[in-house]
Amino acid sequence: MSTDAVVRPTPERLPLRERKKLRTRQALVETALDLFTRRGFDGVTLDELCDAVDVSKRTFFRTFASKEDVAMAPTQDLWAAFLDDLETRELDERPVLQLVEDALLAALASMTADSWTREVRLSLQLATETPSMDAHGRAFCDRTTRTALAILHRRLAIDDPKDLRPRLTLDVLVAAFHCALDVWAASSKAGSRTALATHFREAVAALPSSLTLTVAPRPT
Incomplete structure (x- = not known):
C-alpha cells in the first residue's frame, strides 16, 4: 500500500x-x-x-x-494535514477508499510532535465532558468532509453531484477512524501514533465484512 x-x-x-x-x-x-x-x-x-x-x-x-479551537487543535491538525495530502497526492488506479486511507495514514505520520498523542487523549477526554467542544467537533467534521468531498469531485473528475459514492467513501473512512480512535484512547497503555495507525488499518479492513454482516439471532 x-x-x-x-x-x-x-x-x-x-x-x-x-x-x-x-x-x-x-x-x-x-x-x-x-x-x-x-x-x-x-x-x-x-x-x-x-x-x-x-x-x-x-x-x-x-x-x-x-477556546474550542485550541482545545481541539491536535485532531484538527491531523485532518488539516489529511486535506493537504488529499489535494496533492499522486493519483493512480487504486480504489478511492484506499486513496483516502493512505492520505489519512500519511497525515498521521506527519504528526511528529512528541506531545501529540498525549494532547489528543486530553482533548478527547475534554470533549466527552464539554458540550460546546462536542458540538464544535461535529461542525468541524462536517466542514472537513465537505472540503474533502469537493477535492475528490474535482481531482477525480466526478461531475455528477448526485453520485453518492465519494461521500459514502469519506463517511465510512471517518467512521473507521473514530472507531480506531475510541479503541486507542481506551487503552490503558500510552498509545503511540503507530498503535493508532494499526487500529485504523484494522477498522478499514473490517469495512467490507461489516456491509455483509447478517442477522444471526442468539439461540435460546
Whole structure:
C-alpha cells in the first residue's frame, strides 16, 4: 500500500518568524489542555490562558478562533494535514477508499510532535465532558468532509453531484477512524501514533465484512 506523503518543510527549515508562531501556537495548545484538564473547560477564562502563556488576546485570535479551537487543535491538525495530502497526492488506479486511507495514514505520520498523542487523549477526554467542544467537533467534521468531498469531485473528475459514492467513501473512512480512535484512547497503555495507525488499518479492513454482516439471532 502506497503512503506517498506530502513533503512539508520541517519547523527547523521555516523562517524565524514562522518558527516563533509555531512555538507560540504549541505553547497555547499545551497550556490550554493542561489548564482545562485540571480546572475544567469552563473553569479557565481566555484571559487566564493568555496570561499563562504570556501572549495577548490579539495574538490568541490570530492563531485560534475560540477556546474550542485550541482545545481541539491536535485532531484538527491531523485532518488539516489529511486535506493537504488529499489535494496533492499522486493519483493512480487504486480504489478511492484506499486513496483516502493512505492520505489519512500519511497525515498521521506527519504528526511528529512528541506531545501529540498525549494532547489528543486530553482533548478527547475534554470533549466527552464539554458540550460546546462536542458540538464544535461535529461542525468541524462536517466542514472537513465537505472540503474533502469537493477535492475528490474535482481531482477525480466526478461531475455528477448526485453520485453518492465519494461521500459514502469519506463517511465510512471517518467512521473507521473514530472507531480506531475510541479503541486507542481506551487503552490503558500510552498509545503511540503507530498503535493508532494499526487500529485504523484494522477498522478499514473490517469495512467490507461489516456491509455483509447478517442477522444471526442468539439461540435460546
